[in-house]
Amino acid sequence: MRSTASFKGHPIHVILIPFPIAFLGGSVLFDLAGRLLESPALWTTGGHLVIAGIVMGLVAAVPGAIDYFTTVPPRSSAKERATKHALANLSALILFAISWLIRGAPAEAPTIVTIGIGAVALVLLAMGGWMGGTLAYRNQIGVDHRYADAGKWNEERIGDGPDPVVGRTSELEVNQMKLLHLDGDRIVLARTEEGFVAFDDRCPHRGGSLAGGSMICGTVQCPWHGSQFDVRDGGMKAGPAESGIRTHELRVEGDEIRIVR
Numbered sequence: 001m002r003s004t005a006s007f008k009g010h011p012i013h014v015i016l017i018p019f020p021i022a023f024l025g026g027s028v029l030f031d032l033a034g035r036l037l038e039s040p041a042l043w044t045t046g047g048h049l050v051i052a053g054i055v056m057g058l059v060a061a062v063p064g065a066i067d068y069f070t071t072v073p074p075r076s077s078a079k080e081r082a083t084k085h086a087l088a089n090l091s092a093l094i095l096f097a098i099s100w101l102i103r104g105a106p107a108e109a110p111t112i113v114t115i116g117i118g119a120v121a122l123v124l125l126a127m128g129g130w131m132g133g134t135l136a137y138r139n140q141i142g143v144d145h146r147y148a149d150a151g152k153w154n155e156e157r158i159g160d161g162p163d164p165v166v167g168r169t170s171e172l173e174v175n176q177m178k179l180l181h182l183d184g185d186r187i188v189l190a191r192t193e194e195g196f197v198a199f200d201d202r203c204p205h206r207g208g209s210l211a212g213g214s215m216i217c218g219t220v221q222c223p224w225h226g227s228q229f230d231v232r233d234g235g236m237k238a239g240p241a242e243s244g245i246r247t248h249e250l251r252v253e254g255d256e257i258r259i260v261r
């Protein structure tokens with residue numbers, strides 16, 4: 001599903017993460033080469049790279065945190081993976097910072113201890129990066145889905161109140177969906193050939209976001225493993241999910257669509 005911290009649909013976190021990976025990976029390599037070749041110029045470069053890497057890691061963490069709280073579906077396998085991804089990368093940054101504090105200055109020769117700490121941090125960074133890749137390429141976090149006739153990504157935060165207005169009859173075409181954030185719930189408003197429907201944005205299999213899936217003829221398909229649900233009554237039509245989804249009652253008044261709460 002579409003990243004919140006994005007620029008023209010491109011997730012900013014993904015744009016920034018090559019910098020800390022390159023800088024921090026380079027810092028360990030330059031330190032190692034500096035020690036092996038007894039070259040102060042090389043290990044001084046490594047010393048500067050570790051500072052640049054920590055700074056860029058913290059900068060990249062900001063859009064990552066925004067997406068963690070607003071984009072990654074709650075109570076899902078992706079949320080668990082995103083938590084481990086964040087912890088691995090944060091631990092790596094802390095280890096790099098410790099190695100830097102022990103070292104003191106870029107021109108100081110790195111010791112076996114500081115290079116060792118950097119190597120461990122690099123392994124953690126690789127693990128975090130691997131999980132980040134799974135989040136992007138398997139869980140499709142940050143992907144702006146545009147399947148045929150789906151229209152642009154629709155997402156709206158709805159205020160509190162009884163039976164709030166969640167949309168207008170003119171804003172969705174048949175088979176288009178809109179993700180609603182309502183009282184802490186994520187609900188999908190959709191238009192079928194027979195009218196408007198609303199259902200939970202959570203696949204009961206592993207918590208995939210149904211708003212990021214595809215819908216046709218009153219059936220929505222989860223983008224993660226393909227479970228299918230009838231959006232009119234929430235019934236499960238195909239697994240691997242083993243149960244249906246919760247639907248919500250709507251009321252149409254003029255061109256206003258209200259959700260019954």
Ligand code: FES
Nearest residue numbers: 203205206222225
């Ligand atoms: S999360 Fe597996 S099918 Fe939806």
